Amino acid sequence: MKAFEQNIRKVEPYVPGEQPRHKVIKLNTNENPYPPAPGVTKALREMDTDRLRLYPDPAADVLVGALADYYKVGKDQVFVGVGSDDVLAMCFLTFFNSDKPVLFPDITYSFYKVWAELYRIPYECQKLDDDFRIVKEDYYKENGGVIFPNPNAPTALYEELDAVEDIIAHNKDAVVIVDEAYIDFAGRSALELTDKYDNLLVVQTFSKARSMAGMRIGYAIGSPLLIKYLNDAKYSFNSYTMNETSLVCGVEAVKNRAYFEEGIRRIVETREWSKQELAKLGFCFLDSSANFIFAMHPEYDAKKLFEELKANGIYVRYWGTARIEQYMRISVGTREEMEALFAFFRQYMNR
């Protein structure tokens, strides 16, 4: 080891979900099987590319404005970032500066733990119950902040808004972040609570229901007070994060409500049908409210199944970690993609 390596940060090298270049059925990263709104293509085709020589608007005003209009909130209630990962990391840095532990579920989005460790924020995982549900009473204890996804990932379980509000109401002295990456496939959003609770921040993304994982756009909506703190933190160390094409394309995606809603309808329809097919095949699965299904088969080892699928050009996600060793996460693709998946299962299981 070189002398200068002693001062280099050592991390556990993380391998992101595979992005295969060859043709596969890709049900491993919860992407949307349908393209973004037609306006997005049009915006890129017509873009004034001379504008690219200039720095983008650091306040991302056009995109913030479009989101404020869509969700009927003030522009001072919206913060945008380079995907919800960027937004969430900024939230950890901004809001979780306490000596008390931040609380989040034991089975949840894996980056919460990573950001807490990166920024040296104490944290304490709260165990999901045996049905993989969030136990709201676990979040009553003293803490330095609370964060959980709703629907949770990778369980795909949605907690009713009453339960979400109960957690927020019990934590008025801390910032509560509800990570709603999958809310559009689920039910009522906590957005309607942002007027009532100024300690609530709701984080959403363009990567799922808006079909724009490739553009990296996420946002947070909350009280003007929280948004101001987020912007202050952001401006203080990286002013220009959203590139010009994200701003322009993001606006177009937000404007087309009909396309957005129709896309969600199709995915939810395919999901519900897929649940029936999985049940017929003997799978057990949690009652998904997201664009993926967390499933296991009592007779087939998950790791083996995952590998067989991959060998046959069908990619799903498998972790093999505590409590979820026998589960796979299957993103909801097109009807055709799901048919191919089930055809493989039928053949493999001789059903």
Next chain:
Amino acid sequence: MKAFEQNIRKVEPYVPGEQPRHKVIKLNTNENPYPPAPGVTKALREMDTDRLRLYPDPAADVLVGALADYYKVGKDQVFVGVGSDDVLAMCFLTFFNSDKPVLFPDITYSFYKVWAELYRIPYECQKLDDDFRIVKEDYYKENGGVIFPNPNAPTALYEELDAVEDIIAHNKDAVVIVDEAYIDFAGRSALELTDKYDNLLVVQTFSKARSMAGMRIGYAIGSPLLIKYLNDAKYSFNSYTMNETSLVCGVEAVKNRAYFEEGIRRIVETREWSKQELAKLGFCFLDSSANFIFAMHPEYDAKKLFEELKANGIYVRYWGTARIEQYMRISVGTREEMEALFAFFRQYMNR
């Protein structure tokens, strides 16, 4: 103050350089006055926007490959990020984990200090000499890393490669980062030293000579060892940072060497002519090797001049901080923009 505000990070709210929406002569943020390479526009027009529904390649392979080809280094020697600010912040986080202070000049890019404070990295500023030059001997002392821009900003002064190498050679037990945002307008790059010194990292950007500030693309080139550490850190907490359009447009910008070189030639020509004009007007200025000129006038107060310019629709940059109270930074625009600037000065000064 709300109870939950106690745990929120307090920062000095930073106001980024203005991005006026109305028509002004914008010489305040060192943007390129010429548009990006024609291939960039073509790439956006022809882009397969269906691809946007998928996450971008986290390894940014196409862009890394294009840069590796251009600079004749291995793909394992290139790291890319969302503008050089993102790359530099990642470098601070990855490489500067020592209890010893990181060294950088007292007058330099203002974000070095911000990132050091953000990540709780000890640092010690080294005073530029009375001619605003880096004193290489100041960087011989024990340290936790070294970073400086070359050319430095906002001085625009270029240090010859011998001096740069001397600093690197005296710091083989630390990582030395040479921030070359403006190198294309200057002289020999430290890139040629990366084979010789595996503790050297050179950071460059698409925002200046490549006319793509609006796309947010920066990169680092160094030994495979350093690049591996950077990638490990990046993947460990944010896998997808570069959006699809940045990857596609970035490749096109890199491919067109002739356009790139011609753009630099024009800016350097305008800069040299501008120096003569400034001298005629009685300005004093440092001998710029960048796409901006750091200038002061012995008879006119810089703040007042800055405000008068702004009132007349000409934006330059002014800090008013210690040692540089009487300086303004003027980006090199088109010949026509510079003529308008000098016409204003002639009228204002009755010359």
